[in-house]
Amino acid sequence: MCCTLSNQQRCHQCMFIVLHHMMRPLIVGLVARADLLNWAVHWMMVFVIGVTVGLLAIEKCSDKGCLSLSLLELLAFNMTFVFIASVLVLIEPVAAGSGIPEIKSYLNGVKIPGIVRLRTFLCKAAGVLFSVAGGLFVGKEGPMIHSGAIVGAGLPQFQSITFRKIKFDFPYFRSDRDKRDFVSAGAAAGVAAAFGAPIGGTLFSLEEGSSFWNQALTWKVLFCSMSATFTLNFFRSGINFSKWGSFQLPGLLNFGEFKCPDGDKNCHLWTAVDLAFFVLMGVVGGLLGALFNCMNKYLAKYRIRHIHPKAKFIRVLESLLVTMVTTIVIFAASMLGECRDLSTPTAHNTTLAGSEDINSTIRQFFCSNKTYNDMATLFFNPQEAAIHQLFHQDGTFSPVTLSVFFFLYFLLACWTYGVSVPSGLFVPSLLCGAAFGRLVANVLKVKLGMDIYSGTFALIGAAAFLGGVVRMTISLTVILIESTNEITYGLPIMITLMVAKWTGDFFNKGIYDIHIQLRGVPLLEWETEVEMDRLTASDIMETNLTYVYPHTRVQSLVSILRTTVYHAFPVVTENRQNERDFMKGNILISNNIHFKKSSVVSRAGEQRRRCQSMKSYPSSELRNVCDEQSAAVEPSEEGEDLLQQMLERSIAVTEFRVT
Amino acid sequence: MCCTLSNQQRCHQCMFIVLHHMMRPLIVGLVARADLLNWAVHWMMVFVIGVTVGLLAIEKCSDKGCLSLSLLELLAFNMTFVFIASVLVLIEPVAAGSGIPEIKSYLNGVKIPGIVRLRTFLCKAAGVLFSVAGGLFVGKEGPMIHSGAIVGAGLPQFQSITFRKIKFDFPYFRSDRDKRDFVSAGAAAGVAAAFGAPIGGTLFSLEEGSSFWNQALTWKVLFCSMSATFTLNFFRSGINFSKWGSFQLPGLLNFGEFKCPDGDKNCHLWTAVDLAFFVLMGVVGGLLGALFNCMNKYLAKYRIRHIHPKAKFIRVLESLLVTMVTTIVIFAASMLGECRDLSTPTAHNTTLAGSEDINSTIRQFFCSNKTYNDMATLFFNPQEAAIHQLFHQDGTFSPVTLSVFFFLYFLLACWTYGVSVPSGLFVPSLLCGAAFGRLVANVLKVKLGMDIYSGTFALIGAAAFLGGVVRMTISLTVILIESTNEITYGLPIMITLMVAKWTGDFFNKGIYDIHIQLRGVPLLEWETEVEMDRLTASDIMETNLTYVYPHTRVQSLVSILRTTVYHAFPVVTENRQNERDFMKGNILISNNIHFKKSSVVSRAGEQRRRCQSMKSYPSSELRNVCDEQSAAVEPSEEGEDLLQQMLERSIAVTEFRVT
Secondary structure, rough: OOOOOOOOOOOOOOOHHHHHHHHHHHHHHOOOOHHHHHHHHHHHHHHHHHHHHHHHHHHOOHHHHHHHHHHHHHHHHHHHHHHHHHHHHHHHHHHHHHHHHHHHOOOOOOOOOOOOOHHHHHHHHHHHHHHHHHOOOOOHHHHHHHHHHHHHHHHHHHHHOOOOOOOOOOOOOOOOOHHHOOOOOOHHHHHHHHHHHHHHHHHHHHHOOOOOHHHHHHHHHHHHHHHHHHHHHHHHHHHHOOOOOOOOOOOOOOOOOOOOOOOOOOOOOOOOOHHHHHHHOOOOOOHHHHHHHHHHOOOOOOOOHOOOOOOOOHHHHHHHHHHHHHHHHHHHHHEEEEEEEEEHHHHHHHOOOOOOHHOOOOOOOOOOOOOEHHHHHHHOOOOOHHHHHHHHHOOOOOOOHHHHHHHHHHHHHHHHHOOOOOOHHHHHHHHHHHHHHHHHHHHHHHOOOOOOOOOHHHHHHHHHHHHHHHHHOOHHHHHEEEEEEHHHHHHHHHHHHHHHHHHOOOOOOOOHHHHHHHOOOOOOOOOHHHHHOOOOOHHHHOOOOOOOOOOOOOOHHHHHHOOOOOOOOOOOOHHHHHHHHHHHHHHHHHHHHHHHHHHOOOHHHHHHHHHHOOOOOOOOOHHHHHHHHHHOOOHHHHHHHHHHHHHHHHHHHHHHHOO | OOOOOOOOOOOOOOOHHHHHHHHHHHHHHHHHHHHHHHHHHHHHHHHHHHHHHHHHHHHOOOHHHHHHHHHHHHHHHHHHHHHOOOOOOHOOHOOOOHHHHHHHHHHHHOOOOOOHHHHHHHHHHHHHHHHOOOOOOOOOHHHHHHHHHHHHHHHHHOEOOOOOEEEOOOOOOOOOOHHHHHHHHHHHHHHHHHHHHHHHHHHHHHHHOOOOOHHHHHHHHHHHHHHHHHHHHHHHHHHHHHHOOEEOOOOOOOOOOOOOOOOOOOOOOOOOOHHHHHHHHHHHHHHHHHHHHHHHHHHHHHHHHHOOOOOOOOHHHHHHHHHHHHHHHHHHHHOOOEEEOOOHHHHHHHHOOEEEEEEEEOOOOOOOOEEEHHHHHOOOOEEEEEEEEHOHHHHHHHHHHHHHHHHHHHHHHHHEOOEEEOOEEEHHHHHHHHHHHHHHHHHHHHHHOOOHHHHHHHHHHHHHHHHHHHOOHHHHHHHHHHHOOOOHHHHHHHHHHHHHHHHHHHHOHHHHHHHHHHOOOOOOOOOOOHHHHHHOOHHHOOOOOOOOOOOOHHHHHHHHHHHHOOOOEEOHHHHOOHHHHHHHHHHHHHHHHHHHHOOOOOOOOHHHHHOOOOOOOOHHHHHHHHHHHOOOOOOOOOHHEEEEEEHHHHHHHHHHHHH
């Protein structure tokens, strides 16, 4: 960034520029590889399900003993996988959760230690594989965005703290700003790969991240996202269809084609009348999302108070407990599912696109031949397949099944988010919302006899619930439009998300903001709180400033660092006049900014011991991370970054006040 | 904006907020009506072509006399229409051209007089109807964006200078910032309606306009664009298909469906190998665009020097000359077209989507039955239909025809842009580029026997040429993706546009920036020039500042305004200390900003006489506008706006320096 922006005349090295432009495709390649890694999860899960269901089918069990045997098999599989995921998170605690709150904090200028480390990447990528394969109600999209961000942060550095022995002489992209730009690009690439939504990914970075944004960066981020999408597309088309060079499979999460049957001229995906229902669904989605967030917040608070202070294996036990309950619930609920006739849906089904694909994921589960169990079809499938079922299968789920599924899934997903495994929230929310939407569609179609397209209602339900939980607006709209590859859904999706956000915001914040708040990250919002407008500089500035001289001894520095809680100090130069002004002690802000040019922040390895900016973090987990990292010695320019960051943040505040 | 941003606590009037949120849908309705108005152009042109071609067909002429009769008929039609368009532009000179440079200037903070007036809107909307119907090589997309911006600027004011008798007591949205936000939204809605591209429209406003942007605005602009797209869609679906409530027809310019035939598994829209050709096409597109811009620049300079100073009817004569030449060229070139067998294309054609639609726009033009004239098919159609032909017709244009068409179209479009009629540049550039792309596809397919999808190459050619001319990046990528409704074109379009922009930027600026420069608008670019970095405040600040006191007499003000060229003056308060500081005269900037709080700009009706900020405009046309406007008296708060604008611009500069 330095090159195109402020000090253009200073960097004449052609190499720098070339590297800068070649960097992102490199990132992209790695992101796509990360995605391929994550893709493996699908196959593992299909394998587990296949084995379980296969065992059931072969043994043709109906007596109780055999049933519990199958359940035990499934439990053993799931708990092993989740155990591995949970142990990986013990190795690197910040790998837990979706990672989006952490990335949002990072892009806002607050560095949570270890969040963009290679070790985190490895633990997260492997962990999400096992947590999804373990049958937990978690998604892999959030962790993929986090992985993308780590690749963005790490790759251009050509070094790693995890492998600190390997060093190249590559002194570029060391400034805080450069790093943040690359993280923006990486996170966008993660979204782009996950949903096949390059524009949505760019807008995600724009909406969620970055107080600092400019056109050149937007363009580069879009290029990065586009490259990630098509790198993934290239490999998936090549591997799945052996058609290298064609681009047929977009993102990992694909909603399939929403399409009216060719002959039917009266079929519409949606009409103006449906919009009224979409608004109502948005309201309900917002309410449900607020409830979800509220429950999850209390759960998270409980965890911080009662689980995190205890021994680490307690967290593993919690993960295993969740897995056990989830598996048993899935199993028990599937017994309650209705056996429905396979011929009925197929008759309707031929009118829908990709019906062969849909039918292959139907589950029989103790039902007789030519019938299938509708609850098991939803529970005993990868979540993406279940979403496909809800979007594209016509008339095959009873309202009771959908209600029970929604209720159980809602509670379990809420319990699961926050457990110490890598866990995304997008796909569970979409699936939960899709069940709700499909329920609405069933009621309208069967009870009221309206002529509607069920898939659209399922999609809108999914959007409403996801919007109610995460409260994203522009980026989520675009992501969903791109995932459906149907631009005509733009208006209904946007209206639904808007209504869901407004309704939800009436009660609480989005789930990511709640978790950011719980971790005590001092996030700088786009819009200030009302009470902030009344604050003056003197209300928030420290009156007794600790400062150092350029020639301060290391001994003094160490003692300063031991006795204070700050991580950056102004360096007072020998310029007497400045110092005298400073001693007056009443015009601190201007002094601080005045010092900027002449200051080099002093910062010793000592300081890591008490882990900078951790003072306000109530989460014991982050403290632990901190302690583990304390031995690592970092290059000294990190100190400059911190000052720069501090100053940039103060500038951001100023900008905001002015505009 | 005031409400959500800075002084939230001040505005408690619920009405204000409600109005603020209801405003944009209102705009939207009007934009859509403007679009419907513009849509009428299509029918007019079809009518003219129908009459002409019909006359030809009925008389079965082949002797020379009859031929010239038909030509004369066509000439009469076209010249009448263009005459009307040209006279409308005489009434309101800023209605000429595409309006995008003007809107870009406006959003950057430079108000060109009359650019967002109701009269301009009427002249532009009606003028573009006649200029397109007159057979000129102009598009209606640019004027539509301008129209949208005017609606955005005017509607929330509830008053108009054109109808200044009608006044409501509606004191909101009077600040410069509010107006600019509404203009952003309106311009975005214009793009959205023109191309059916709501996201692209939003990004257009973000890329081209607005130094000031925030998330809340992005979201509102997207909502506005979305509403415009779907309002238009609603009416078009209702009117064309009598299916009110369904949404089937997106934007006015629709590229049709790019789709492989259902049975053909070996057909790909594009493959990795094609990408290499796309890059080459991007380079050529950039070169052609740079040539186009260069030629158009010299032409515009010639016009400013030799045509604008003369009597106004000279401009009308130029328009008529262009029309005459265009019509004769179209006619003569069509005689050169090859008669191709109708059965050949139809055989291939059944494999392509919407072939009935495509075949209906084929022109026979002196060819015998069951054959058609390929040149006439391109020339004697509305430009949108010709683009459709190039995108979706398989194997029906000879390389010679395409080359001749491209060459003639390029020259005539270049001559036409700048003539005194409302004229967009998007569609002509797309058509020109599509011919080039189709030519490449023909060569690759027929000469080299490659298995490619011709439509994709035509699309990429169109993107390359348009990108080379306008040098837009993100927004154009998204607009084209949305127009094709095919997300898989993302990567090739982006790469092509990027290469085209880089290639073109090597030679000159984009066409809009060239025209902004020619008009002497002091546009503030995102990135500063290298030499600007060396400037200090003293290099650009005035050392002898003209200032006024709060109690200055009107007589003195008038004399100050008569003797200076500035349009804003600091008001020096009675505060002696400030004045003393000011008198020192060496710390001007800080003083200027210090005065901000206490200053009310003094500005008299007198000042209009010499038309503020017109000092540096070399274009005599704008001077004329100025003179015409001089009689109009404006409400006095405009003065404050100007100071605010000036100060905001200086803040923008500061921000930029800091980041």
